[in-house]
Amino acid sequence: MVKYRRWCGVALAVVAAIGVAGCGGGDSARTDGDTTTVTVMTHDSWSAPDALIAGFEASTGYKLRFQSSGDAGEVTNKVVLTKDAPVADVVYGIDNTFATRAVDAGVLSAYVPGDLPASAAGFALEGDGADRLTPIDYGDVCVNIDDAWFADHGIAPPRSLDDLTKPAYRGLFVTPGAPTSSPGMAFLVATVGAFGESGWQDYWRALMRNGTKITSGWSDAYGVDFTAGEGNGTRPIVLSYASSPPFTIPKGGSRPTTSALLNTCFRQVEYAGVLEGSDNVAGAHAFIDFLVSREFQASLPENMYVFPVDDAVALPRLWERFAKVAPSPITVAPSTIAARRDEWLKAWADITSG
Amino acid sequence: MALVPLLFLAVFFVWPVLTMIGRGLIVDGALDLSGFGEVFASARIRRVIWLTVAQAVVATGVSTALGLPLAFVAYRLRFPGRAVLRALAVMPFVMPTVVVGIAFRTLLAPGGALGGLGLDGTWTAIIAALVFFNISVVVRTVGVAWEGLDPRAGEVAASLGASPWQVLRTVTLPALAPAIVSAASVVFLFCATAFGVVLTMGGLRYGTIETEIYLQTVQFLDLRAAAVLSILQMVVVVSMLWVVSRTRGQDTGQRRGHRSGAAARPGAGHAAALVVTAAVVAFICAPILSLVTRSLRNQGGWTLEHYRNLSGSGEHNALLVTVWEAAANSLRIALVATILATALGLLVAITVGRPDRTARARRLRSAFDAAFMLPLGVSAVTVGFGFLITLNRPPLDLRTSPWLVPIAQATVALPLVVRTLVPVLRSIDDRLRQSAAVLGAGRARTFLTVDVPVLWRPLLAAAGFAMAVSLGEFGATSFLARDDNPTLPVVIYRLIGRPGTENAGMAMAGGVVLATMTVVLMGLVERLRVRGVGGF
Numbered sequence: 001m002v003k004y005r006r007w008c009g010v011a012l013a014v015v016a017a018i019g020v021a022g023c024g025g026g027d028s029a030r031t032d033g034d035t036t037t038v039t040v041m042t043h044d045s046w047s048a049p050d051a052l053i054a055g056f057e058a059s060t061g062y063k064l065r066f067q068s069s070g071d072a073g074e075v076t077n078k079v080v081l082t083k084d085a086p087v088a089d090v091v092y093g094i095d096n097t098f099a100t101r102a103v104d105a106g107v108l109s110a111y112v113p114g115d116l117p118a119s120a121a122g123f124a125l126e127g128d129g130a131d132r133l134t135p136i137d138y139g140d141v142c143v144n145i146d147d148a149w150f151a152d153h154g155i156a157p158p159r160s161l162d163d164l165t166k167p168a169y170r171g172l173f174v175t176p177g178a179p180t181s182s183p184g185m186a187f188l189v190a191t192v193g194a195f196g197e198s199g200w201q202d203y204w205r206a207l208m209r210n211g212t213k214i215t216s217g218w219s220d221a222y223g224v225d226f227t228a229g230e231g232n233g234t235r236p237i238v239l240s241y242a243s244s245p246p247f248t249i250p251k252g253g254s255r256p257t258t259s260a261l262l263n264t265c266f267r268q269v270e271y272a273g274v275l276e277g278s279d280n281v282a283g284a285h286a287f288i289d290f291l292v293s294r295e296f297q298a299s300l301p302e303n304m305y306v307f308p309v310d311d312a313v314a315l316p317r318l319w320e321r322f323a324k325v326a327p328s329p330i331t332v333a334p335s336t337i338a339a340r341r342d343e344w345l346k347a348w349a350d351i352t353s354g
Numbered sequence: 355m356a357l358v359p360l361l362f363l364a365v366f367f368v369w370p371v372l373t374m375i376g377r378g379l380i381v382d383g384a385l386d387l388s389g390f391g392e393v394f395a396s397a398r399i400r401r402v403i404w405l406t407v408a409q410a411v412v413a414t415g416v417s418t419a420l421g422l423p424l425a426f427v428a429y430r431l432r433f434p435g436r437a438v439l440r441a442l443a444v445m446p447f448v449m450p451t452v453v454v455g456i457a458f459r460t461l462l463a464p465g466g467a468l469g470g471l472g473l474d475g476t477w478t479a480i481i482a483a484l485v486f487f488n489i490s491v492v493v494r495t496v497g498v499a500w501e502g503l504d505p506r507a508g509e510v511a512a513s514l515g516a517s518p519w520q521v522l523r524t525v526t527l528p529a530l531a532p533a534i535v536s537a538a539s540v541v542f543l544f545c546a547t548a549f550g551v552v553l554t555m556g557g558l559r560y561g562t563i564e565t566e567i568y569l570q571t572v573q574f575l576d577l578r579a580a581a582v583l584s585i586l587q588m589v590v591v592v593s594m595l596w597v598v599s600r601t602r603g604q605d606t607g608q609r610r611g612h613r614s615g616a617a618a619r620p621g622a623g624h625a626a627a628l629v630v631t632a633a634v635v636a637f638i639c640a641p642i643l644s645l646v647t648r649s650l651r652n653q654g655g656w657t658l659e660h661y662r663n664l665s666g667s668g669e670h671n672a673l674l675v676t677v678w679e680a681a682a683n684s685l686r687i688a689l690v691a692t693i694l695a696t697a698l699g700l701l702v703a704i705t706v707g708r709p710d711r712t713a714r715a716r717r718l719r720s721a722f723d724a725a726f727m728l729p730l731g732v733s734a735v736t737v738g739f740g741f742l743i744t745l746n747r748p749p750l751d752l753r754t755s756p757w758l759v760p761i762a763q764a765t766v767a768l769p770l771v772v773r774t775l776v777p778v779l780r781s782i783d784d785r786l787r788q789s790a791a792v793l794g795a796g797r798a799r800t801f802l803t804v805d806v807p808v809l810w811r812p813l814l815a816a817a818g819f820a821m822a823v824s825l826g827e828f829g830a831t832s833f834l835a836r837d838d839n840p841t842l843p844v845v846i847y848r849l850i851g852r853p854g855t856e857n858a859g860m861a862m863a864g865g866v867v868l869a870t871m872t873v874v875l876m877g878l879v880e881r882l883r884v885r886g887v888g889g890f
Contacts, residue, residue: 044848046837047672066837070572077575078742081377085746101575177558179573213475216553219452219850223858224459230648230858231456232465240853247853251653305853342574349398353559 037063038283041275043075043093044068047303048296056290062283071182072098072270079275080105089278090287092136096269097185099125099133100338108132108273109281113289117310120292123269125334133271136291137306140242140265140326141186143173146228148257149236158237161194161264164207171211174225175239178348180216182268187239188348189337190266193330197340204351214352228258242325243305246318256322265326270306356705356722359698359768366765367729370740371584377743378581389578393586399566406562407590409477409552410545413484418538420485421492423630429497431624432617437881439635440497441873444819446638447490448826448872450843452850453865455554457641458483460648467644480555484548486638488541490822491770495540498815499533499777500526501617502808518623532777539598540773543591543730549829563587567733584736591731595724642869649862652855660859664867669856672849674837677864680845681871684825687760687841691824694764696817699771702726704805706772707779726772729765734829737762741834756839762830767820774816775809782808818879822872842868 040046046068053064067088069075076098079091083105094102102108103125110131123135143164150157158164164173176184191200213235215221224231226238228248242265245256272291274284290296297308301319315323379385393399428440446454460466462474473479507529508521516524527534549564558565563583570580620628649660664677675683706723710716729737741758782805790800828843835844842864849861 044851047674068837070833074572077572078739080575081739081743082746085743087742087746179558179569180553214557216557217851219858220456220459220554222853223850224456224463230855231460231463233463234465244853247855342576345573349558 035280038287039065039088041067041088041091060286076102079107083107086275086277089280090284092272094271096334097337099334103129103132109276111274119311120309133273135309137300138269139306141183142242142260142265144238144240144260146236146258149227165210173237174213174221174235176218176221177214183218186266190330193332243323246322262326265329267329359702370744373744374736374740375581378577389582393582402561410542413481413545414542417485417488417541420634421489423627425493425497426627427631429501431620441876443493444490444876446486448822450846451550457645461644483551483555484545491541492537495537496533498812536773568735571735649866660863663860669854672852672857680842684842688821688824690760691763692821695767695771695820702772703775707776709784727769730769738833758834763824763827767823771816778812
């Protein structure tokens with residue numbers, strides 16, 4: 001037994017040693033002073049054509065490494081938590097509902113790309129944030145309706161946020177919850193913007209009285225409960241994106257069967273920034289330049305379903321026709337969101353679970 | 355020998371968790387405990403604690419009650435298709451929670467096949483989903499013990515006039531008690547820390563400590579509240595383990611011999627067990643069928659298109675690697691995780707499973723035992739963020755290491771391996787070892803001739819289970835997996851979060867592939883067991 005025991009110990013020590021050695025080995029982490037790799041922390045939705053990435057690597061000589069790290073909230077919190085030993089050089093995917101938290105925590109260093117498109121200025125943060133976070137893209141979170149369902153049932157579709165509380169639309173609306181879903185959070189902020197600090201809670205109480213259903217994520221609101229989703233849903237009104245309708249063009253058809261109510265939208269802007277303490281600052285700058293370049297901006301709609309901040313970039317044909325942006329989205333200042341978010345969420349949770 | 359697993363646990367679990375809790379409780383260098391008062395003063399948090407315990411207790415009770423008859427049928431009866439039944443019973447455990455959540459909701463939503471039950475979004479639906487996932491643990495753990503049970507005591511009782519029911523109640527169940535308690539405690543831990551299921555099935559209305567920790571960490575970045583809740587969660591888990599260790603302490607006197615019972619053919623006497631089994635199988639199959647159906651349908655028609663799409667990158671480049679590449683990653687990672695978990699689990703089990711000669715030794719061992727259960731009972735969010743802020747500097751800069759994912763999965767699988775092996779080792783009559791020693795066998799020889807023959811089968815079963823856990827693990831994996839190296843569940847999650855019918859269909863097809871892969875693998879392990887150890 002003693003022999004057996006020792007043998008086992010040795011075997012496991014070897015396994016452990018290989019483990020540790022493997023970890024420190026060549027292709028592993030960004031190590032101190034590594035200036036050939038650019039590590040990018042992104043949200044889970046990151047997607048870009050391989051050819052563009054290869055082009056960036058070939059022209060700059062940097063190797064890109066991506067770490068998708070949850071939704072905008074998780075990305076922001078991870079960046080804040082790892083302030084002392086940053087896990088990446090550059091972060092992409094912090095949105096305007098979380099931007100102030102990252103800026104205030106001092107985890108970002110200043111950088112403004114030299115050839116920032118003129119139209120991007122409209123999305124820049126105010127104050128300190130202006131040179132810490134570069135706007136890359138935006139998307140409108142809007143109430144979507146299943147036009148085909150309303151036509152079949154001979155009911156006039158809703159036209160505004162207020163309509164959703166009317167008896168005619170009882171039990172027809174489904175939305176992901178604010179604490180567990182970033183479009184859900186955007187919708188909560190939209191209602192705050194539309195009804196004000198004094199009115200949004202009453203609006204949500206009216207929504208709940210009118211049979212609004214709350215799911216944990218966007219995918220099961222759209223995929224299970226929405227009538228035009230993939231499931232056998234029973235609710236023809238859903239919270240989704242302004243870019244969702246083109247996905248409902250039937251096979252062989254030419255028009256979507258759903259549409260977005262453009263007066264219900266909140267605009268989510270996504271930013272990129274260089275992490276304080278990055279050991280490849282030059283590489284991080286090059287990557288942000290890449291994100292605002294014409295080629296990358298043009299790839300955004302097809303890959304991440306968002307609109308480029310550069311308005312000189314042509315949109316795909318279907319987007320031109322069916323994915324309209326809100327002419328005047330509901331706005332709330334990022335600093336207000338940062339200051340009030342927790343209280344809103346707590347009040348929201350009380351109203352919706354009561 | 356016990357030091358290796360202890361070191362593993364210390365580095366990959368205790369250190370990250372304590373660091374994360376420390377971030378919350380140590381403010382400007384001083385310990386700040388005021389968070390406790392504030393958290394406990396909240397009526398909502400008290401409700402959350404109550405719901406966590408109630409949910410875990412009810413789900414554990416139901417899983418155990420339904421799992422026992424299934425374990426009997428799958429491991430004590432002989433009939434064609436038994437291997438399929440065994441594999442089917444494990445399948446739910448590895449299904450990705452997001453996909454199962456959606457499959458369940460497709461059934462239960464008002465427009466679904468079972469919409470008439472009105473269960474969508476209710477507490478009952480959460481319990482049903484938890485039972486769905488955890489029944490495998492009971493079937494597997496108890497089934498393996500039942501299979502190896504010496505039938506002679508029962509036969510003697512029967513020949514003395516005991517009815518089958520009396521034999522079950524007075525002989526079989528007491529003999530299985532350690533395995534049942536083991537399985538139930540694992541199920542309790544899984545249910546007490548369930549996250550994805552609870553959110554998908556019930557939204558935030560039935561929040562648990564786990565979902566609350568997630569919200570406090572990920573949404574509010576309120577590390578103090580998260581730390582208090584993490585400690586609370588550990589208190590709940592440790593007190594439960596303490597209760598269990600008290601129960602386990604009662605010895606049954608029933609001993610395991612080397613001769614395990616020959617499986618019987620199903621007969622009239624097994625009617626009750628067979629009926630429950632049929633019902634449970636239907637319950638397991640319903641969401642899976644709903645998933646298969648969705649994977650085969652597109653725009654109102656039947657199609658294999660979603661499966662053909664699996665070799666592509668999804669609608670609008672949703673994926674960085676194809677589903678098949680991810681499946682290959684999953685298999686590779688699962689292999690490493692299985693080896694790690696089985697080797698470490700064996701060491702722990704040998705240490706824990708030996709009989710104790712003094713009370714002090716017994717206490718020490720049960721503490722050691724409980725320590726390896728803890729990873730199941732502590733929030734994945736706390737562990738994940740803990741990893742991020744501890745294993746980030748040389749010499750242990752593991753954040754982007756390919757070893758991190760199998761290590762994390764092994765930590766999750768380890769308690770299951772231990773729980774499968776310990777009851778078996780405990781049930782070996784120590785007098786067999788003593789006799790061997792008296793007859794001149796050394797300790798190694800005693801181990802080889804007494805322990806190994808009995809341990810061999812459960813060890814393979816445990817390895818199979820560890821592999822299943824690793825294949826299905828999502829929480830820790832999604833936190834740690836690299837973008838160029840994702841596992842199948844991670845890819846499925848990514849697909850499901852994207853717009854587009856094609857991506858949703860691919861997610862469903864990917865779920866079916868994952869389930870099939872698991873069933874095939876488990877089937878292979880079953881065959882290996884029969885061939886390798888048919889003589890015992």
